[in-house]
Structures are given as structure tokens and as C-alpha cells.
Amino acid sequence: MTPPTIRPARREEYDEIAKLWMDSWVSTGLEQASDSLLEKLCKRVPLEMESGWSLFVADDGGELAAMLALHLPNVYLDQLFVAPEYQGRSLGRTLLAFTRQHLPDEIHLRCVRENEKAWRWYEREGFVFEKEAVEPMTGRVMKHYRWKKEGTAR
Known part of the structure; x- marks a missing residue:
């Protein structure tokens, strides 16, 4: 296939x-x-x-x-x-x-806090949690993540 x-x-x-x-x-x-x-x-x-x-x-x-x-x-x-x-x-x-x-070199993303399956997957894929913030358009709490290629400056 x-x-x-x-x-x-x-x-x-x-x-x-x-x-x-x-x-x-x-x-x-x-x-x-x-x-x-x-x-x-x-x-x-x-x-x-x-x-x-x-x-x-x-x-x-x-x-x-x-x-x-x-x-x-x-x-x-x-x-x-x-x-x-x-x-x-x-x-x-x-x-x-x-x-x-x-x-x-770098990727930012965010996930709905209640979508645990998604944010746990991103964590396994090397993304680092940065903060939580309310998304004004939806009112949902979002978890913000970032991935940086190893060796790149923070």
C-alpha cells in the first residue's frame, strides 16, 4: 500500500x-x-x-x-x-x-489543553511546553509548545 x-x-x-x-x-x-x-x-x-x-x-x-x-x-x-x-x-x-x-530550525504550535492525546504526542515528538493561555476567539485554554533543532540558539 x-x-x-x-x-x-x-x-x-x-x-x-x-x-x-x-x-x-x-x-x-x-x-x-x-x-x-x-x-x-x-x-x-x-x-x-x-x-x-x-x-x-x-x-x-x-x-x-x-x-x-x-x-x-x-x-x-x-x-x-x-x-x-x-x-x-x-x-x-x-x-x-x-x-x-x-x-x-524551530516550530511553534498550540493545542487545546483538553486534547491530551495531541499534546502528549507533541511532547513525545520533542516539543517543549512553554505556557498556557486563553484563546480569545474560542475561550479555550491553549497549551503553547516549541521545538528547536538541537544546536540552535534559544
């Missing part, structure tokens, strides 16, 4: 990406799927693209298996979501390796 191909997202895929994002987020158990959540994410994808996202997908023969949103100028991994049916297949690790190719 050939692994999914990571490639830039296409504009016509934005709604499908929003659906994948919702399905993956819902798989955390922190929110229920809803038309309003999907609508919010469908509106957010193009807005984030205008704000500087570099958006990638993991394409499995035409099926979207994951999404990855980077904000390269800010060395920021904004979103990494794997479709529920692709979770547990090391696709997240593949996307993180891809991220490190684009951001080889």
Missing part, C-alpha cells in the same frame, strides 16, 4: 478540507459535529489562506487523509488534523517530518 502523498491544497478542496478538519476535531471528543461547526470551518479556510497559511493535504489516491496548515513566516504549525479513518497509521508523524523540512 502506497502512503498518501503530501501536496499543496487546491482551492476547490477547501470545503472537503473543512469537513476533514471537523471530523478529526470531533474525534477528540471535545465537540460534536454540526452544520454550524462545518459552516464555520468552511468560512475559516479561505480566510486563513488570505492571512498567510500554507495549506497541504495528504492525498491517498484522491481521498484526503489529512490536512496541515503552516504559517511559515511565524514558524508556526497552525493545524494538523488526520481523518479518523487514517489515525494510528503514522500519518501525523509523516506530516510533522514534512513540517520540519519547511521549518527546519
Whole structure:
């Protein structure tokens, strides 16, 4: 079985990406799927693209298996979501390796505090917890992390 191909997202895929994002987020158990959540994410994808996202997908023969949103100028991994049916297949690790190719010296990210599975995974992948802060848009407490390539100055 050939692994999914990571490639830039296409504009016509934005709604499908929003659906994948919702399905993956819902798989955390922190929110229920809803038309309003999907609508919010469908509106957010193009807005984030205008704000500087570099958006990638993991394409499995035409099926979207994951999404990855980077904000390269800010060395920021904004979103990494794997479709529920692709979770547990090391696709997240593949996307993180891809991220490190684009951001080889330092990466910042944040996770919802209640998404323990995600932030523990990032810690195992070498990210260091820096702080917690409330995200004004959602009211959720976010855990902020940073990874630095060994040997780079702090």
C-alpha cells in the first residue's frame, strides 16, 4: 500500500478540507459535529489562506487523509488534523517530518489543553511546553509548545 502523498491544497478542496478538519476535531471528543461547526470551518479556510497559511493535504489516491496548515513566516504549525479513518497509521508523524523540512530550525504550535492525546504526542515528538493561555476567539485554554533543532540558539 502506497502512503498518501503530501501536496499543496487546491482551492476547490477547501470545503472537503473543512469537513476533514471537523471530523478529526470531533474525534477528540471535545465537540460534536454540526452544520454550524462545518459552516464555520468552511468560512475559516479561505480566510486563513488570505492571512498567510500554507495549506497541504495528504492525498491517498484522491481521498484526503489529512490536512496541515503552516504559517511559515511565524514558524508556526497552525493545524494538523488526520481523518479518523487514517489515525494510528503514522500519518501525523509523516506530516510533522514534512513540517520540519519547511521549518527546519524551530516550530511553534498550540493545542487545546483538553486534547491530551495531541499534546502528549507533541511532547513525545520533542516539543517543549512553554505556557498556557486563553484563546480569545474560542475561550479555550491553549497549551503553547516549541521545538528547536538541537544546536540552535534559544
